[in-house]
Amino acid sequence: xxxxxxxxxxxxxxxxxxxxxxxxxxxxxxxxxxxxxxxxxxxxxxxxxxxxxxxxxxxxxxxxxxxxxxxxxxxxxxxxxxxxxxxxxxxxxxxxxxxxxxxxxxxxxxxxxxxxxxxxxxxxxxxxxxxxx
Amino acid sequence: xxxxxxxxxxxxxxxxxxxxxxxxxxxxxxxxxxxxxxxxxxxxxxxxxxxxxxxxxxxxxxxxxxxxxxxxxxxxxxxxxxxxxxxxxxxxxxxxxxxxxxxxxxxxxxxx
Numbered sequence: 001x002x003x004x005x006x007x008x009x010x011x012x013x014x015x016x017x018x019x020x021x022x023x024x025x026x027x028x029x030x031x032x033x034x035x036x037x038x039x040x041x042x043x044x045x046x047x048x049x050x051x052x053x054x055x056x057x058x059x060x061x062x063x064x065x066x067x068x069x070x071x072x073x074x075x076x077x078x079x080x081x082x083x084x085x086x087x088x089x090x091x092x093x094x095x096x097x098x099x100x101x102x103x104x105x106x107x108x109x110x111x112x113x114x115x116x117x118x119x120x121x122x123x124x125x126x127x128x129x130x131x132x133x
Numbered sequence: 134x135x136x137x138x139x140x141x142x143x144x145x146x147x148x149x150x151x152x153x154x155x156x157x158x159x160x161x162x163x164x165x166x167x168x169x170x171x172x173x174x175x176x177x178x179x180x181x182x183x184x185x186x187x188x189x190x191x192x193x194x195x196x197x198x199x200x201x202x203x204x205x206x207x208x209x210x211x212x213x214x215x216x217x218x219x220x221x222x223x224x225x226x227x228x229x230x231x232x233x234x235x236x237x238x239x240x241x242x243x244x245x
Contacts, residue, residue, distance in 0.1 A: 016217055
């Protein structure tokens with residue numbers, strides 16, 4: 001993937017993420033889930049509960065956030081970091097974020113890290129199913 | 134390479150590439166040295182139809198993107214319920230083209 005394509009995709013995802021958060025803050029989390037996997041199988045997907053986790057973080061409930069879904073911390077970090085990084089990269093015409101993403105992708109592609117990440121995600125998923133988020 | 138070999142390759146592998154690229158691929162292969170034939174005929178390409186089936190069934194977990202080697206997008210889809218549900222649906226239409234593009238890149242790598 002080329003730099004501009006990735007940046008466009010990241011910008012759209014960040015806007016979508018913030019829009020979704022704003023919608024949830026406005027109308028409450030009871031307004032329903034968008035998870036296709038949950039609708040199809042009735043089971044929560046690995047990242048179900050992440051919105052409620054980020055909303056808990058916004059309200060300062062760090063333990064509740066961890067209980068909803070630990071991935072919420074990752075999402076909060078990405079949502080805070082990526083827009084700033086993206087903006088400075090575009091303004092100064094650099095591609096440090098692009099290089100960082102490629103570097104991370106190469107690390108993740110290695111068998112060892114991929115296996116560990118897979119274990120973590122699966123464990124989190126099983127916990128999600130157990131909690132019935 | 135001999136035209137006969139190239140035609141055989143194009144015939145058996147045309148479904149892996151964009152149809153507008155087939156002519157280009159044929160021309161490039163004819164110019165290519167014969168020593169590439171062994172590695173070329175041993176190269177495995179991803180079938181777009183198979184990936185589409187995977188995308189329909191497990192697209193919201195990003196498995197389709199992992200299979201064609203787009204690890205970054207795969208993780209993004211896995212961690213966001215398939216890109217907020219919309220990304221999975223968009224990928225039902227994009228994934229076949231993406232697979233063919235990946236196959237094209239793989240072919241380029243072999244030919245260089």
